[in-house]
Amino acid sequence: MTVLLQVDDLIKKFGGVTAVNNVSFPVLKGEIFSLIGPNGAGKTTMFNMISRVLPVTSGTITLDGKDITREAPHKIAALGMGRTFQNLAVFKHASVVDNLLVGRHSHMTTSVLGGLFFGPSTRAAERAHRKRVEEIIDFLEIQHVRDVPVGALAYGLQKRVELGRALATEPKLLLLDEMVSGMNAEETEDIARFILDLKEELEITVMMIEHDMGIVTDISDHIVVMNFGERIAYGTPEEIRANQHVIEAYLGHKPAERAGVNDG
Structure with missing residues (x-):
């Protein structure tokens, strides 16, 4: 191998x-x-x-x-390379979706001007990032808490969110x-x-x-x-x-x- x-x-x-x-x-x-x-x-x-x-x-x-x-x-x-940490490193006041979107940062290539005017290419990239996040949410079976602040979740679900954010880096x-x-x-x-x-x-x-x-x-x-x-x-x-x-x-x-x- x-x-x-x-x-x-x-x-x-x-x-x-x-x-x-x-x-x-x-x-x-x-x-x-x-x-x-x-x-x-x-x-x-x-x-x-x-x-x-x-x-x-x-x-x-x-x-x-x-x-x-x-x-x-x-x-x-x-x-x-993606990683989770021994101690939780999530954004507890942000939603599950927003935490996972942070993991897409390394794949975001929109220019400052593109982000400012939110043109067609920027909108297409945003849709692609959100689509990938939704796929991860489905994979980890956390659809029911997708809009919940992570700090309000049980410990096991918070760990899933951290795993999901690492997966979002592909x-x-x-x-x-x-x-x-x-x-x-x-x-x-x-x-x-x-x-x-x-x-x-x-x-x-x-x-x-x-x-x-x-x-x-x-x-x-x-x-x-x-x-x-x-x-x-x-x-x-x-x-x-x-x-x-x-x-x-x-x-x-x-x-x-x-x-x-x-x-x-």
């Missing part, structure tokens, strides 16, 4: 602290890829470097054959940072279904950070496991479940050691 994102020898240092140490991995086009690890493993730092929120100390990041290691953060959406690669954190079982199942539909119906490559191991092993094609800033495993869900380094990282001991412990 074609590699969409390639991370090579990535390092991030904050003063004397190395948060990410020489990490490499590929993300294949059309797959669901998960980045997991204990708290403090360096996952969000990795996401922030890939999306150019943080500068890279050394190493390279390639998206669809283009080196984006030093790319300006505001250009990333136009290059085909990404090749979508980075999802703990999408199901704080959700109940039903909301988690809905998000898992939407992520699978992103892959199968919209053909969007998904890379996600997630602590819910159920959703990770159920829907991921490949997984990278990080611990203390380093990559300790890469493989399919089956391979990751059987990896001794992963078991040690999550349990804090080797299985053989655990077997000899008397819990009584």
Whole structure:
């Protein structure tokens, strides 16, 4: 399969602290890829470097054959990368529709004069943007709240709106940072279904950070496991479940050691 994102020898240092140490991995086009690890493993730092929120100390990041290691953060959406954040980053006083229209910003090419006089080409572009937003609203099944201020919605619906805004950028690669954190079982199942539909119906490559191991092993094609800033495993869900380094990282001991412990 074609590699969409390639991370090579990535390092991030904050003063004397190395948060990410020489990490490499590929993300294949059309797959669901998960980045997991204990708290403090360096996952969000990795996401922030890939999306150019943080500068890279050394190493390279390639998206669809283009080196984006030093790319300006505001250009990333136009290059085909969308992202959600661990903490909600929606405009709570704006409606669902208006929040999604913000995601169309990188595709808006109307000139100042065109916007001022709202000529035929500007009106056509506006209709196209709104049509795309309505398609996303239908896809995420949020038609019933399309005109509601996002701050008035339940947490799970707010997360859908944030996902929708990322989709409005028309990404090749979508980075999802703990999408199901704080959700109940039903909301988690809905998000898992939407992520699978992103892959199968919209053909969007998904890379996600997630602590819910159920959703990770159920829907991921490949997984990278990080611990203390380093990559300790890469493989399919089956391979990751059987990896001794992963078991040690999550349990804090080797299985053989655990077997000899008397819990009584």
